[in-house]
Amino acid sequence: MKKIKYTARIKRYNPEEDKSYWQDFEVEVEDSLTVLELLMYIKDKIDPTLTFRAFCRSAICGSCAMIINNRAGLACKIQAKDKIKNGVIKIEPLKTLKPVRDLVVDQEPAFDKLKKIKPYLEPDPKVVPDNLKSESLVLPEEFARYDKQTDCILCMACYGQCNALKGDDQYLGPFQLTKVFRFIMDTRDGMDVEERIKLAEDHGIWECVQCQMCFAACPKGISSCDDILELRRIAKDTGEENIATRRAKFWFATVFETGQIDKLNLPAVALNNEKGEKARENLIKEFKQRGIPEDEFGPKPFDGIDKFRNFIKKIEKEL
Amino acid sequence: MKKIGIYPGCCFQGADIHNYDITTKFLENMGVEGILLERAACCGGGVIDETNKKIVYGLNARNIALAEKEGVDLYTPCNTCYMIIAKTKLALDSDPELKEKVNEILAEEGLEYKGTAKIYHTLNLIRDFVGLDEYKKRIKRQISGIKVAPYYGCHVLAPNEVAVDDPENPTILREVLEPLGVEIIEGYKDEDTCCGYHARFTEPEQKERLAIKPLDGAKEAGADIVATPCPLCHKAMDGYDEPILQVTQLINVACGATPEEAGINLNKTEVKLSL
Incomplete structure (x- = not known):
């Protein structure tokens, strides 16, 4: 087995002194180690005080999520040698949760948010039998709608790298919102869709910035940012009226009309208040000052727009 | 051509x-x-x-x-x-x-x-379509005496499958900015925090809270301006204390355009470039 030398740069936290600091560990180890095995080696051979959370070593228990070279992931699933950059591998705790010691973070705030969205099935009596002898039938195509989302192991890698949380620490979080989507899609669930959406809206779906970091972090390939778009769609389709649903409707309508969004009128339509009107007036003033001709204020349909509209209609219906 | x-x-x-x-x-x-x-x-x-x-x-x-x-x-x-x-x-x-x-x-x-x-995208176009050597040859003058904080934005680095560079340790933006003669300020606070653009019309306050973070981080680290390849990040982050420009605007200036021709006068937060 080939041995390699490198530096493990680990961000440590000492709660007694409330102090975070970086510590370098020089190692010469087999090149086949996972990041978790590297941490275990350091704890065993160099510094027994190094603290991290881990259990199954098989990417299933979700204990060992941390930030490795600036990206969240499971230490047990990532090969250390793939992450050595200029002789260094950088390991730190998840960013949006407070450290307890070294790489262990306090997961409770994220679990409290999970509890808020009622992450359990409320059986629909029309679908779920009232006796223990028969089972409720879920067709494969019905399960396929949320199969991926059931793979979540609550490791919090997505949560640890979420940008929306950097803007609002009360933001529910990616895996919590994926859970809402998962139960809405479940044919056995009896809770009203509106009620589930309401739970997802309080410091929730409208604060997501669609940065894709949750998808990049997820060891199971779940795309919470896409699930959030689906939740927004469901909110809109169940009659929710707000700045975001007005934007979504106007956006699609103008793209269908012209191929492009009408950015002149978008703020006024979405905001639907004086501020929006003012934004339109200011834009018109700015265009005039810059000598932009009036017919270029908004988008114009391109040649062959009818064919384009037919294309969109067919995609909606047939794809 | x-x-x-x-x-x-x-x-x-x-x-x-x-x-x-x-x-x-x-x-x-x-x-x-x-x-x-x-x-x-x-x-x-x-x-x-x-x-x-x-x-x-x-x-x-x-x-x-x-x-x-x-x-x-x-x-x-x-x-x-x-x-x-x-x-x-x-x-x-x-x-x-x-x-x-x-x-x-x-x-x-x-x-x-x-x-x-x-x-x-601009970054992989310069590296892979134009070529970094050819790119450097096309720079006519240096924009010296200015400290620039590179700001990638999210969507050129995530998801990993479409990232234009190593998403963990990207260097492409530095490689594009260095030949312009500017001093690079990296490793500043919130350099990888999202600009919040996509919350503009879903939760406007969320956008406000986020947009200022990388700007403040860059300012604290001593940067004169932030440079992003993304026109949406530019739009979200222009108008605060620290100025921001698009990388292509700086490239155009380094290729001979006046700041006005490069659209720099349209910035809400004024930018002064010494040439």
Whole structure:
């Protein structure tokens, strides 16, 4: 087995002194180690005080999520040698949760948010039998709608790298919102869709910035940012009226009309208040000052727009 | 002369119309002929998914097919357009059934998605299409005496499958900025925090809270300006204390354009460049 030398740069936290600091560990180890095995080696051979959370070593228990070279992931699933950059591998705790010691973070705030969205099935009596002898039938195509989302192991890698949380620490979080989507899609669930959406809206779906970091972090390939778009769609389709649903409707309508969004009128339509009107007036003033001709204020349909509209209609219906 | 298809997204529309001039001037400076894909449509912007996500596949299969019809690759300066179009390409290329169904519908417009066109953003266009050596040769003058904080934005680094560089330790933006003669300030606080642009019309306060963070981080680290490749990050982050410009604006200036020709006078927060 080939041995390699490198530096493990680990961000440590000492709660007694409330102090975070970086510590370098020089190692010469087999090149086949996972990041978790590297941490275990350091704890065993160099510094027994190094603290991290881990259990199954098989990417299933979700204990060992941390930030490795600036990206969240499971230490047990990532090969250390793939992450050595200029002789260094950088390991730190998840960013949006407070450290307890070294790489262990306090997961409770994220679990409290999970509890808020009622992450359990409320059986629909029309679908779920009232006796223990028969089972409720879920067709494969019905399960396929949320199969991926059931793979979540609550490791919090997505949560640890979420940008929306950097803007609002009360933001529910990616895996919590994926859970809402998962139960809405479940044919056995009896809770009203509106009620589930309401739970997802309080410091929730409208604060997501669609940065894709949750998808990049997820060891199971779940795309919470896409699930959030689906939740927004469901909110809109169940009659929710707000700045975001007005934007979504106007956006699609103008793209269908012209191929492009009408950015002149978008703020006024979405905001639907004086501020929006003012934004339109200011834009018109700015265009005039810059000598932009009036017919270029908004988008114009391109040649062959009818064919384009037919294309969109067919995609909606047939794809 | 090498040719490339310019994809017109919303960053060329309305009050951002000058981005089109910045883009065409940039391509001219790089010795690349830009062909405007006139019938291209909105990429969906992460919003049309809220109507029907299948439309996003359709729109971008069609956008790429328009480039393929012209026999060119597709170029967009926008991080979000790049990410969404590149993600669609991945989906179509890995799912023959989806590709076939989309192509049946595209055929009515005389189009076909083949999967031959590559998707370029400013950063990988400079590195892979123009070439860094050729790029350096085309820089005519140095913008010296200014400290610049590179700001990638999210969608050129995530998801990993479409990242234009190593998403964990990207260097491409530094490699593009260094030849301009500027001093680079890296490792500043919140350099990887999202600008919040996409919350502008879902939760405007969230956008305000986020946009200022990287700007403050850059300022604290002593940067005079922030430079981003993305016109949406630029739009979200312009108007605060610390100024921000697009990388292509700086490149155009370094290739001989006056700051006014590079659209720098249109910034809400004033920028002074010493040449």
